Amino acid sequence: MAATNLSERRLARFWSKYGFVLAVLVPILLWFSIFSFGPILYALYASLTNTHSLDPSRARFVGLDNYISLLDDRRFLASMSNVFRFVLVKGILNIVLSLGLALLLERLRRGRNFYLFFIFMPVVISQVAVAMLFLWLYDPRLGLINYLLSLVEIPPQSFIRSTAQAIYSVAIADVWKTYGYAAVIFLAGLLDIPQDYYEAAKVDGATRLQTLWRVTLPLLKNPLVLVMVLIVIDGVQHFTMVQVMTGGGPADSTLMPSILVYNYGLGANNYRMGYACAISFIMFVVIMAITVFQLRLFRSLYD
Amino acid sequence: MTDISLDRRAGGSLPSGGAGADARIRLREQVIALVTHLLLVIFAFIAFGAMMWMVLASFKSASEIIAKPPTFLPEAPTLESYALILREQAFGRFFLNSIFVALPSVLLILFSSSIAGFVFAKFDFPAKEVIFTIILSTLMVPPAVTLLPLFRLVSRLGWADTYQALIIPVCVSAFGIFLLRQFMEGLPSELLDAGRIDGASNWWIYRHIVLPLSVSALSALAIFSFLANWDSYLWPLVIIYEEKMRTLPLGLAYLLGWSSRPRYDLFLTGAVITVVPVVVFYSFFQSRFVRGVTLTGLKY
Known part of the structure; x- marks a missing residue:
């Protein structure tokens, strides 16, 4: 009798301490298990089988x-080299333009x-549009451009x-x-730099270019890392605009890994879920590797 | 990242051409200012001009759109492409579908992120950081990884061609939980303790103290999750087959296969219908959108 009372009291104490936490976290973690962790682990497992997208019954462990x-798959290799060029061009243009724009806006x-208002508007509209x-x-x-x-x-x-030009x-x-x-992120970073730094550079007789290179850019380290990581993550998994504009063509010249996952996994006459999942895991590893590399690189450059 | 406004922080200002500066320096400053504005006008024109061109084109006839040389203002403004797209392509329905999906998704994301953020920010419990790190690490996983397993799962649930297929798999956001936790850790614990001493329940504290104080983080999250949802293309493409269940991006993309010739009149009109609600919303809350970038700073 006393023992049950004790455990009941303990239970009551436990409940009053963690009841709310449990009531919140149990459903949240349940959702993550079903719609996030579960599918991730399932994709890893599927990538080791030859499972069919619509009919898992004949799946075999391979x-x-x-x-x-994949190492011999010309389309996969093409998608990797395409996405590399895509991220490179996107990254360089994006950073040059957004940094230039932020420097102009900062002067105002x-x-x-x-x-x-005008410059940010394309950011909010739909990719398909x-x-x-x-x-x-x-x-x-x-077209207007021609x-x-x-x-x-x-x-x-x-x-x-x-x-030649599509990508x-x-x-x-x-x-x-x-x-x-990216321009807004840079602008916020620029406006955060104390003016004393610029005045000190001026007193030391630094030119504008020297000030940019020696004062501004090092102090923009965090926004720069953030933007570069975002561009890589975003670029490697890019799907929508390329899929709508070219569908990966002409002759696979704009094929992206995500498009290939979609085509192999759900394209007519394919439905090779295991194979497609293997591609998606390679994307995952590439994204992680580049992100870690970028963070390391910046740490060694500026610390 | 902290919520900072896009203005220079207080204290310290550029030494302007004061009393001692001679006219040459002042002239140079003025030329630089002029060039700055000129370049910014070009930037703004490239962004906005292309969109205005699209909006204007939606009021042109099919033949005027492909006229050479191109016209800027519509010569004979007409709504015929709007009539055509609404008649032939159920764009009204697509519009409603997009709303029926975006609103519940955003509300559920706001609720789940704020209450989980509250728990991670203001409660202590075993394995808290481990659980949080695991949740956060899912942000590194590209959507392509979960695409096919989710397709299999949701199909087996019998949810293909339903609204819940587009809502339930996106109604919790690891990023939202992260954002709200960061924000709520900055809220003074004394406020919460005051409520506890008065015997208020955790739910009451969440509802009446924590939520009202988190409006700025919640509005940033609302904006970004709404944009992401309105823009969503890959997942609907996979799980929606029926025409009447298409969302706007999907309906728009299907226009490409509608005729053998590219029908730019319909493409552009459909794009305008897709974009207008967002742009109107943006026009009213521009500073919130822009500040949301500096607040969220991580994911769009």
Whole structure:
């Protein structure tokens, strides 16, 4: 009798201490198990089998076969080299433009929000809508860009219809949509730099370029790391705009790993879920590796 | 990241051309200011001009859109492409679908993130940091990884072509929990203790003290999760087959296969319908959107 009383009291104490925590965390963790951890682990398992996307009944464990086959898969290798170029072009253009823009905006005493209103607008609109807009702008015959080029006597370009230009064309469309976001992060970082630093540089007789290189950029380290990590993560898993604008073509020249996961996993005549999951795990590893590398690099550069 | 406004922090200002500065320096400053504004106008024009071009094009006839040389203002403004897209392509329905999906998703994300953020910020319990780290680490996983397992799971639940298929798998956000925890850790614990001494329940404290104090973080989260949801394309593409269940991005992308020739009149009109609610919303709350970037600073 006394023992039950004691354990009852202990239970009551436990409940009053952790009841709320449990009531919140149990459903949350249940959701994560079902819709996040579970699927992640399942994808890892599936990547070691030859499971069919629509019919799992005949799945067989194949070990690392999927990963080994990927090394010979021309489409997979093409998607890796495409995404590398995509991230490189997107990254360089994005950072140069957004940093330049942030430096311009920082100089203003008034009117910052006025310009930002327009420049930030592409960031908020849907990717599919942007893809539609650029499909039109890039149209070789009817598009505005070739019309503008013709005014300065440049022959019409094929943009997304040419294997040589397509990947750069989609990267530029993506930069148009996203660089305003990075610009705001840089601007916030710039406005956070105490003015004394600039005055000290001025007293020391530093030129504008020296000030930018020696004072501003080192102090922008955190925003720079943040933006670069975001660009890589975002770029490696890019799907929507490229899928809508080119579907990976022409001749796989804009094929992205995410598009390949979709095509192999759910494309007609494919449904190779195990194989597609192997690609998605390679993406995951690449993203982690690059992120860690970037963080290390910046730490060693500036500390 | 802390919530900072996009203004220079107080104290210290650039030495301006004061009494001692001669006219040449002042002229140089003025030229630099002029060039700055000129460049910014170009930036703004490239961003906004392309969008205005699209909006104007949606009021042109199908033949005027492909006219050479292109016209800027519509010569004979017409709503024919709007009529066509609403008649042939159920864009009204797609619009409602997008709203029916986005609103519950955002509300559930706000609720789950704030209450879990509250628990992680203001309670002590065993394995707290381990659980939090595991939740946070899911942010590193690209959506392509969970795509096919989720497709299998949700199909087996029989949810294909339903609203819950588009809501339930996105209604909790690891990023939102992270953001709200960060924010709520900054709230003074004394306020909460005052409520506890008065015998208030944790739910009451959450509802009446914590939530009202977290409005700035919640509005940033609301904006970003709404944008992400409105923009969502890959998951609906996978799990929605029926035309009447399409959301706007999906309906828009399906226009590509609707005719053999590219129908730019419909593409652009559909894009405008997709974009307008967001742009209107943005126009009213611009500073909140922009500040949301500096507050969230992590994920969009």
